[in-house]
Amino acid sequence: MALEFLHTMIRVRDLDAALRFFALLGLEEQRRQDHEKGRYTLVFLATGPGAPQLELTYNWDQTEPYSVGRNFGHVAYAVDDIYATCERLQAAGVTILRPPRDGYMAFIRSPDQVSVELLQRGEPLPPKEPWASMASQGEW
Secondary structure, eight states, X not given: OOOOOOEEEEEESOHHHHHHHXXXXXXXXXXXXXXXXXXXXXXXXXXXXXXXXEEEEEEXXXXXXXXXXXXXXXXXXXXXXXXXXXXXXXXXXXXXXXXXXXSSEEEEEOTTOOEEEEEESSSOOXXXXXXXXXXXXXXX
């Protein structure tokens, strides 16, 4: 029996903030399901039709932040230009926790503190300032 990857699910407390954040990365809403009886909404995001999906689960009555643990790991996306992507995200107010010092990898966090890894598509780019000497901050 072959396995087929369907999606990764994360819980979000502020659905609008999460949607804005993942839109900055280029993900688009593919479908949405509201479950009134269970009081939750599922929103499936992807870079396009047929691409792997990220499922956002929004529990309507959740008021406290979800616990954060590094054991979740992260979601990862390839980008065409790691420097341009980080510059665009930083200009939009996103903190670059692990800068792309190596021209290849960076980490950020969603509004719900989920780690997001950004990887340069193909070969690493040559080191470039200010990224090459920028220190990491926080957990990622």
